Amino acid sequence: MRLTLADCFDPTGERFGLPTYPWRLAPEGLATRRQLRARGLRLGGQHIAAQVMWRSRRGIRVAYLYRLELARPVRPMTPGKRSALDKAMTARRTCPACRADAGYCIPTSLGVCVACSYPDQHHAA
Numbered sequence: 001m002r003l004t005l006a007d008c009f010d011p012t013g014e015r016f017g018l019p020t021y022p023w024r025l026a027p028e029g030l031a032t033r034r035q036l037r038a039r040g041l042r043l044g045g046q047h048i049a050a051q052v053m054w055r056s057r058r059g060i061r062v063a064y065l066y067r068l069e070l071a072r073p074v075r076p077m078t079p080g081k082r083s084a085l086d087k088a089m090t091a092r093r094t095c096p097a098c099r100a101d102a103g104y105c106i107p108t109s110l111g112v113c114v115a116c117s118y119p120d121q122h123h124a125a
Helices: 033-038 079-093
Strands: 020-022 050-056 059-067
Parallel strands (some): 020 050
Antiparallel strands (some): 050 059
16 A cells, blocks of 8 residues: 555544544644653643654554653652662673673663673683
């Protein structure tokens, strides 16, 4: 199916169930999740307000849009959250075999650091 600009334009939501706009033609006051996060905002429990539709090499793509006026500020990082995040990242970086900090997140496919996974090979640090 060849998607045209007219196919993506459904501001009433009659065709797709949600107001739909072509790429880069959504009205002011709507933003994607990433755009909200870039502005320091979060969804705040709101539902999808509209969608943007476009064609790419992977087929027909859709991005959901949310209302800026209903978005809330991102909650600040508390000391407890920071501590928990630091502990979780330390656990992901610590090799369970040699108990050393690998300097990177241990691949789940290996389960241990690269040095422990391939002990007979020399690895440059």
